[in-house]
Amino acid sequence: MLIVLLISSVAVFYAIRLSGGDATAAALPGSATEEFREEFRARIGLDKPIYLQYFAYMGKILKGDPGHSITNNASLVEMLKEHGKNSLVLGGAAFALVFLIGVPLGVLASLRRNSWADHGIMSFSIAGMAIPNFWLALLAIWLFASTFRILPAAGCCSGKQLILPAIVLAFEGIALTVRMTRSAMIENQNNDFVRTLRAGGLSEWRVMGKHVLRNAMIPIISLAGLRIGQIVGYALIVEQIFSWPGIGQALVTAVLRRDYPVAQFFSLVLVVLVVLGNWLADTGYTLANPRLRRSR
Amino acid sequence: MKEEIQDNLIQIHDLRISIYSEGSYFDVVKGLSLSVCSNEILCLVGESGCGKSITALSVMGLLPTDVAQVTNGEILFRGQDLLKLSASDMRRLRSDEISMIFQDPITSLDPVFTIGSLLTEIIRVHRNVGSSEAENMAVDALEAAQLPNARQRLKSYPHELSGGMRQRVMIALATALNPAVLIADEPTTALDVTVQAQILERLRERQREQKMGMLLITHDLAVVAEVADRVAVMYAGEIVEEASVQTLFDKPQHPYTQGLLGAIPDITARRGSLHAIPGRVPPPQVPPPGCEFAPRCVHALEECWESRPLLEGSGEGKLRCFNPQPLIT
Numbered sequence: 001m002l003i004v005l006l007i008s009s010v011a012v013f014y015a016i017r018l019s020g021g022d023a024t025a026a027a028l029p030g031s032a033t034e035e036f037r038e039e040f041r042a043r044i045g046l047d048k049p050i051y052l053q054y055f056a057y058m059g060k061i062l063k064g065d066p067g068h069s070i071t072n073n074a075s076l077v078e079m080l081k082e083h084g085k086n087s088l089v090l091g092g093a094a095f096a097l098v099f100l101i102g103v104p105l106g107v108l109a110s111l112r113r114n115s116w117a118d119h120g121i122m123s124f125s126i127a128g129m130a131i132p133n134f135w136l137a138l139l140a141i142w143l144f145a146s147t148f149r150i151l152p153a154a155g156c157c158s159g160k161q162l163i164l165p166a167i168v169l170a171f172e173g174i175a176l177t178v179r180m181t182r183s184a185m186i187e188n189q190n191n192d193f194v195r196t197l198r199a200g201g202l203s204e205w206r207v208m209g210k211h212v213l214r215n216a217m218i219p220i221i222s223l224a225g226l227r228i229g230q231i232v233g234y235a236l237i238v239e240q241i242f243s244w245p246g247i248g249q250a251l252v253t254a255v256l257r258r259d260y261p262v263a264q265f266f267s268l269v270l271v272v273l274v275v276l277g278n279w280l281a282d283t284g285y286t287l288a289n290p291r292l293r294r295s296r
Numbered sequence: 297m298k299e300e301i302q303d304n305l306i307q308i309h310d311l312r313i314s315i316y317s318e319g320s321y322f323d324v325v326k327g328l329s330l331s332v333c334s335n336e337i338l339c340l341v342g343e344s345g346c347g348k349s350i351t352a353l354s355v356m357g358l359l360p361t362d363v364a365q366v367t368n369g370e371i372l373f374r375g376q377d378l379l380k381l382s383a384s385d386m387r388r389l390r391s392d393e394i395s396m397i398f399q400d401p402i403t404s405l406d407p408v409f410t411i412g413s414l415l416t417e418i419i420r421v422h423r424n425v426g427s428s429e430a431e432n433m434a435v436d437a438l439e440a441a442q443l444p445n446a447r448q449r450l451k452s453y454p455h456e457l458s459g460g461m462r463q464r465v466m467i468a469l470a471t472a473l474n475p476a477v478l479i480a481d482e483p484t485t486a487l488d489v490t491v492q493a494q495i496l497e498r499l500r501e502r503q504r505e506q507k508m509g510m511l512l513i514t515h516d517l518a519v520v521a522e523v524a525d526r527v528a529v530m531y532a533g534e535i536v537e538e539a540s541v542q543t544l545f546d547k548p549q550h551p552y553t554q555g556l557l558g559a560i561p562d563i564t565a566r567r568g569s570l571h572a573i574p575g576r577v578p579p580p581q582v583p584p585p586g587c588e589f590a591p592r593c594v595h596a597l598e599e600c601w602e603s604r605p606l607l608e609g610s611g612e613g614k615l616r617c618f619n620p621q622p623l624i625t
């Protein structure tokens with residue numbers, strides 16, 4: 001995992017540096033002289049070879065001092081705290097929705113297989129996977145904010161303002177979780193142990209709701225980490241559309257303004273989150289499945 | 297009178313089970329009748345596919361209802377028709393009064409719960425006891441099934457146990473509540489030969505201790521010879537012969553039974569699996585008009601091809617054959 005983190009941090013660093021654009025153009029007024037620009041580059045270390053810049057940069061980050069924005073001189077640590085908190089609220093809400101909505105719908109579909117409820121849920125799930133995120137966001141705004149005027153279209157950070165972006169952000173995850181839950185439930189309903197439990201006199205509710213569901217949750221829990229990665233990725237778009245001042249929005253703004261310290265630092269944060277999610281996926285699989293835990 | 301009640305724990309009358317498969321219905325159990333008394337082991341033998349497991353599952357009320365359905369007959373438990381019970385009444389009987397042990401102990405236990413939590417869950421569904429009381433009952437049941445270190449094993453997951461140990465857990469699950477009837481569907485087939493004998497021995501002891509009526513489904517004549525009190529021979533969805541184990545081995549009358557036993561006079565030499573009989577079981581989709589066994593029977597008469605023989609005889613022995621053969625020794 002550390003190696004993955006190292007490689008991805010290098011990749012992010014290079015990508016931002018190579019993406020072109022003159023940092024001084026963003027930070028200094030157009031009237032600044034060429035000498036002044038050179039001096040500015042030297043001051044922030046842009047004149048050195050890129051690998052030295054990388055080491056210097058990582059050194060600073062590990063010391064807990066990622067630097068400042070070059071457009072408004074805000075401390076990156078402060079920015080991370082503020083935007084991070086907002087993103088955490090939105091991402092956390094979306095993550096919770098993925099499971100709170102996805103799992104029960106999937107269970108329902110599996111228990112009422114081939115009924116209208118099942119067909120309805122599955123069509124909804126296919127739609128959820130097919131509709132692009134930004135389009136869904138615009139649709140939601142148009143429907144709930146413009147037409148019915150029951151929810152605010154944008155802004156932060158009241159509960160009402162949270163609803164639309166959280167649902168949009170969670171939508172694809174919900175759709176995937178519904179499908180996975182349904183197929184895992186159906187697969188496990190055919191297991192021999194189900195017959196044993198019924199022979200033991202347990203109610204269908206217990207057999208399905210406790211034993212089959214618990215077995216079906218193994219792949220779902222283990223892939224929960226991947227859902228984190230997905231949410232992090234989509235947060236870029238969704239935060240932008242709903243003007244939710246999170247990390248994603250800060251990152252997009254920074255890239256547009258060529259504020260490379262902000263862009264670099266926040267990209268790194270997102271990459272770490274995604275890698276962490278994948279690592280959690282592995283851990284989750286072991287946690288969810290006793291057969292993989294070390295036996296005493 | 298008491299004798300009478302005891303004698304008939306399970307009575308199956310004229311049971312018919314239909315299977316729906318590949319777009320058509322056909323009977324796999326065709327008017328089967330048998331009874332299991334308390335404190336006896338009835339062995340049900342017959343070739344693969346003749347409907348033994350389906351019959352057992354129908355007693356438990358656990359037929360896969362999307363493919364199999366009881367279309368006729370009754371299954372009486374202490375005089376009460378199980379087929380007429382509500383789902384929740386039937387559930388109350390399961391494992392409390394009628395238990396079942398399945399063939400494959402590897403896949404028959406829920407892998408994500410400890411055996412302790414499985415046992416206590418089933419105990420507490422039926423008995424109003426606290427968790428520590430249930431745990432004690434679980435330990436007792438495991439000890440009765442002779443699982444070593446029973447109390448420590450409560451915290452084990454199924455995958456941490458060997459096949460033999462898991463089948464002991466299954467025995468504990470099935471006998472924890474002192475059921476009156478125990479159905480065991482090939483309980484040792486999936487196990488090592490060395491373990492088979494131990495498990496079987498333990499099952500028999502358990503049956504005697506609790507005076508259970510036991511229906512044991514098996515392919516293994518050695519098992520039959522060792523544990524059975526009575527034997528019912530099943531062919532193509534019906535019982536063709538039923539007798540005490542001694543009578544059946546000494547004087548088998550139905551040509552099919554004789555074929556199974558390989559017509560070897562010496563009972564001790566008849567160990568091992570069922571003797572192969574030439575020919576195949578007729579496909580259940582197209583039942584012959586006469587005796588189901590006629591196409592494979594060397595003694596078949598004209599009437600065997602035209603009409604079906606009935607299962608006739610007393611409680612001592614029953615036979616479904618127009619032309620029974622005395623065994624030539």
Ligand SMILES: Nc1ncnc2c1ncn2[C@@H]1O[C@H](COP(=O)(O)OP(=O)(O)OP(=O)(O)O)[C@@H](O)[C@H]1O
Nearest residue numbers: 315317324343344345346347348349350351360363
């Ligand atoms: N789920 C099912 N779907 C379709 N047909 C089935 C199903 N279960 C059983 N059958 C059919 O019912 C018949 C009886 O099956 P059953 O399992 O009772 O046989 P058995 O006597 O237990 O055989 P074995 O000795 O191999 O266990 C077989 O012909 C089988 O093909």
Ligand SMILES: [Mg+2]
Nearest residue numbers: 348349350481
């Ligand atoms: Mg079987």
